[in-house]
Amino acid sequence: MAVLPIRITGDPVLHSPALPVTEFDDDLRQLVADMFDTMELAPGVGLAATQVGVPLRVFVYNWIDDDDRLWRGVAINPTLLITPTPTGEPDEEDESEGCLSIPGERFPLRRSERAVLTALDLSGAPYEVDARGWLARIFQHEYDHLDGILYADRLDHACAVDVAKAIKKAKWGVPGKSWLPGVDDLDA
Numbered sequence: 001m002a003v004l005p006i007r008i009t010g011d012p013v014l015h016s017p018a019l020p021v022t023e024f025d026d027d028l029r030q031l032v033a034d035m036f037d038t039m040e041l042a043p044g045v046g047l048a049a050t051q052v053g054v055p056l057r058v059f060v061y062n063w064i065d066d067d068d069r070l071w072r073g074v075a076i077n078p079t080l081l082i083t084p085t086p087t088g089e090p091d092e093e094d095e096s097e098g099c100l101s102i103p104g105e106r107f108p109l110r111r112s113e114r115a116v117l118t119a120l121d122l123s124g125a126p127y128e129v130d131a132r133g134w135l136a137r138i139f140q141h142e143y144d145h146l147d148g149i150l151y152a153d154r155l156d157h158a159c160a161v162d163v164a165k166a167i168k169k170a171k172w173g174v175p176g177k178s179w180l181p182g183v184d185d186l187d188a
């Protein structure tokens with residue numbers, strides 16, 4: 001088991017588009033195993049490779065829905081088709097999300113209700129998940145990471161001001177900051 005440090009907002013790897021995976025080798029298998037370990041200990045429901053400093057188009061997810069169904073997997077070189085984002089104000093109770101790269105903060109954000117994920121698994125085989133609700137939100141959040149977008153970049157003005165203040169107060173927003181799940185007293 002290897003838990004990796006999670007990069008904090010401000011690190012350039014989080015704000016740059018990641019590259020497609022071309023080699024399905026032992027290095028990739030090790031990276032994905034370590035990402036699952038890191039996500040579980042954090043704990044989080046999703047983790048992108050960019051968050052552990054690897055600029056590849058890979059994310060992992062682990063989510064149990066209201067019907068107790070486990071959605072767990074790795075998405076390599078994913079594409080995502082989403083329905084239009086609902087208009088109006090997001091609900092603070094039901095639509096707040098967090099990010100392991102902005103630990104401890106949560107802000108409300110509108111997301112599409114449905115997202116169809118197409119991706120490769122670790123063997124390079126394609127698969128598809130037609131996601132609704134919170135799983136669709138997880139996919140949108142993680143997919144954004146691969147394009148160098150954090151959810152903080154999508155917040156409306158008032159929340160964007162609040163998150164900028166929180167980042168400044170924590171002295172984040174600069175390269176080289178990270179935290180280690182299981183060691184540092186932080187959680188998202």
Ligand code: ZN
Binds near residue numbers: 098
């Ligand atoms: Zn995130």
